[in-house]
Amino acid sequence: MRKRKLVWGIVLGIFLSFIFVIEAHAIPTFARKYRTSCTTCHIGFNKVNAFGEAFRLNGYNVPEGDAAYVKEEPISLGAPAWAKVWPEAVWPGVIPQTVPISFMAHQRVNFQQDDETSTLDFNMPHEFELLLGGTFGDFASFFGEYVLDENGDVEGLQRLFVQFNDVFYSNFGNFLPENALNLKMGRFHIAAEPFHNPTRRTLSSILMNDSTVGESAWNFRDLQSGIEVNGIMASRLRYAFGIVNGNGATLDDNHRKDMYYRIAYKLDGLALDGTGGEESGDELKQRNNWVDDSVTLGTFGYLGTSNISDADDNILWKNNQFFRVGGDLRISYANMDAYSALVYGEDSKPLIDLARDVKSLAWLIGADYVIFPWLTTSLRYETTEVWGGQSDTERFISSLALFPRANIRCIAELIYYPESDGNDDGNNLLMVDLAYLF
Amino acid sequence: MKRLLKSCILVALLTLCSGVTFAGNIKGKIATRGVKSPEGVVVYIEKAKGSFKLPQKNPRIDQVNLVFVPRVLPVLVGTTVGFYNSDTVLHNVFGVGDDEFDMGTWKGDKIDTHTFNTVGEVAILCNVHPEMEAYVVVFENPYFGLTDKEGNYVIKNVPPGNYKLKTWHDILRSQTQDIHVSQETTSADFKLKR
Numbered sequence: 241m242r243k244r245k246l247v248w249g250i251v252l253g254i255f256l257s258f259i260f261v262i263e264a265h266a267i268p269t270f271a272r273k274y275r276t277s278c279t280t281c282h283i284g285f286n287k288v289n290a291f292g293e294a295f296r297l298n299g300y301n302v303p304e305g306d307a308a309y310v311k312e313e314p315i316s317l318g319a320p321a322w323a324k325v326w327p328e329a330v331w332p333g334v335i336p337q338t339v340p341i342s343f344m345a346h347q348r349v350n351f352q353q354d355d356e357t358s359t360l361d362f363n364m365p366h367e368f369e370l371l372l373g374g375t376f377g378d379f380a381s382f383f384g385e386y387v388l389d390e391n392g393d394v395e396g397l398q399r400l401f402v403q404f405n406d407v408f409y410s411n412f413g414n415f416l417p418e419n420a421l422n423l424k425m426g427r428f429h430i431a432a433e434p435f436h437n438p439t440r441r442t443l444s445s446i447l448m449n450d451s452t453v454g455e456s457a458w459n460f461r462d463l464q465s466g467i468e469v470n471g472i473m474a475s476r477l478r479y480a481f482g483i484v485n486g487n488g489a490t491l492d493d494n495h496r497k498d499m500y501y502r503i504a505y506k507l508d509g510l511a512l513d514g515t516g517g518e519e520s521g522d523e524l525k526q527r528n529n530w531v532d533d534s535v536t537l538g539t540f541g542y543l544g545t546s547n548i549s550d551a552d553d554n555i556l557w558k559n560n561q562f563f564r565v566g567g568d569l570r571i572s573y574a575n576m577d578a579y580s581a582l583v584y585g586e587d588s589k590p591l592i593d594l595a596r597d598v599k600s601l602a603w604l605i606g607a608d609y610v611i612f613p614w615l616t617t618s619l620r621y622e623t624t625e626v627w628g629g630q631s632d633t634e635r636f637i638s639s640l641a642l643f644p645r646a647n648i649r650c651i652a653e654l655i656y657y658p659e660s661d662g663n664d665d666g667n668n669l670l671m672v673d674l675a676y677l678f
Numbered sequence: 679m680k681r682l683l684k685s686c687i688l689v690a691l692l693t694l695c696s697g698v699t700f701a702g703n704i705k706g707k708i709a710t711r712g713v714k715s716p717e718g719v720v721v722y723i724e725k726a727k728g729s730f731k732l733p734q735k736n737p738r739i740d741q742v743n744l745v746f747v748p749r750v751l752p753v754l755v756g757t758t759v760g761f762y763n764s765d766t767v768l769h770n771v772f773g774v775g776d777d778e779f780d781m782g783t784w785k786g787d788k789i790d791t792h793t794f795n796t797v798g799e800v801a802i803l804c805n806v807h808p809e810m811e812a813y814v815v816v817f818e819n820p821y822f823g824l825t826d827k828e829g830n831y832v833i834k835n836v837p838p839g840n841y842k843l844k845t846w847h848d849i850l851r852s853q854t855q856d857i858h859v860s861q862e863t864t865s866a867d868f869k870l871k872r
Contacts (some may be wrong), residue, residue, distance in 0.1 A: 241708070305713070305872055307713055308712055319811030321811040321848070
């Protein structure tokens with residue numbers, strides 16, 4: 241019976257994926273700056289292609305020569321030659337010509353079903369976001385996000401960070417190779433996040449990013465305030481190391497800092513620093529730019545301390561020391577992008593009523609497929625398992641995304657929770673989401 | 679006809695006797711990556727023997743609509759450059775780099791000059807308008823050429839021989855090529871990046 245439900249769930253998900261549609265896009269601020277389409281960096285928004293990833297890792301600068309492609313000339317805060325006058329003058333810089341703000345809106349329909357009832361909710365608007373992103377030349381870049389929810393309530397400031405690019409290469413002497421060291425400060429998604437949440441293909445976030453252990457609220461997805469050092473070595477090795485509060489967007493409630501790392505190596509395809517691609521000439525857009533035959537292997541880890549609080553933020557239990565360590569694999573071939581990840585974790589005291597270690601394991605496997613540049617589909621299986629104290633979760637996600645325009649996306653997505661071990665992981669949910677950016 | 683033939687022979691003999699050798703030209707195209715235009719690259723011969731005459735007319739840099747014109751001026755060492763202000767606003771001119779000077783601030787018809795006696799790169803700035811900049815690049819011989827908007831350059835009247843041909847740009851990395859110059863035109867192209 242269970243198997244039949246599972247099979248039907250998958251079939252239904254795929255079927256719906258092909259009936260309904262989805263969306264795509266990047267942040268229009270960059271589209272305006274370079275006078276280029278969102279599809280230059282995105283395989284339909286939010287997912288980025290190899291060039292978009294190189295653009296992001298390069299501090300929102302076009303690798304190997306941003307200035308040649310900029311159509312919206314920045315405002316000069318001093319000609320570059322003023323650097324020769326320093327320290328007798330302020331080091332020269334630039335700011336964006338126009339205020340670098342973009343907007344994104346979501347209209348959503350949710351159909352949810354549990355054992356007894358079902359609901360159909362017109363969740364419109366679902367979300368309205370102000371996105372800002374830009375650069376101060378190739379010296380530094382910034383990104384921010386401010387979110388209003390469906391009731392007009394202010395969810396508030398989400399990400400807001402500045403990254404100083406190529407520190408000790410072009411800015412403070414040429415002590416290190418190009419791209420070797422960037423410094424990020426602010427509130428951001430940590431590089432140890434198994435999958436970069438904002439650029440996922442599906443509406444649903446990655447389960448292992450969201451999952452918590454016991455009463456500890458920490459998870460990979462939460463934005464963290466702190467400092468990250470990152471860079472690319474030999475074009476294909478990416479590293480990141482960060483120190484953060486570990487307490488999400490709220491003020492730190494302990495004196496210890498959390499630490500994380502990520503190391504990844506990309507074989508073949510466009511290198512992480514954007515080299516190795518075809519010469520693009522004066523235009524950024526390239527044909528079939530979602531194809532990037534490559535294999536990327538990575539490892540990541542997080543070491544932290546969290547407090548257990550009640551709903552009123554009263555601390556009930558201090559110093560749950562925990563770690564997560566994992567690896568991920570991504571294989572891109574032709575129109576297929578397959579990926580998998582596994583995370584193992586241990587928490588020292590994540591339960592209020594029981595002082596003992598709790599181990600956890602999460603893994604996923606999935607694939608995205610580009611049917612046409614304007615039609616993509618995704619299928620993902622993901623599960624989390626916590627030994628001692630929390631029910632396990634597993635789910636299938638099937639999604640179909642349609643992009644009638646580069647800045648408009650319609651996604652139909654089914655989240656299916658098979659019943660396992662008598663636990664009720666969640667209610668099956670069908671979402672249809674229309675998003676548009678400008 | 680006889681007279682013409684005699685003249686030709688005479689010219690040939692005089693040339694041989696005087697030891698004069700015919701010079702060649704170097705031309706080529708510069709492709710760039712990482713800047714908007716290949717304009718403003720100087721291609722030059724690093725070392726050349728001989729003594730060289732300064733230009734009869736001093737080159738000039740003007741200030742027009744808050745822009746230095748030209749933005750890049752290659753000159754032979756010892757050249758005097760005239761600085762103009764065609765704008766109706768105050769401008770200052772000062773140089774930093776391998777030769778440093780400050781001409782003060784003025785507007786109107788005043789023309790000031792500076793003689794560049796040191797080989798190297800001098801950035802020209804205006805402390806009233808920090809976004810303005812130009813470069814005077816000073817070479818020890820007159821064998822240099824400046825690229826146009828398409829990236830084409832020509833270096834004229836180079837004595838035959840073997841040389842190192844180099845590039846200068848304020849942002850792009852310098853490159854060097856070994857080149858043999860004959861009496862014919864020699865080609866040398868470059869691909870420059872940051």
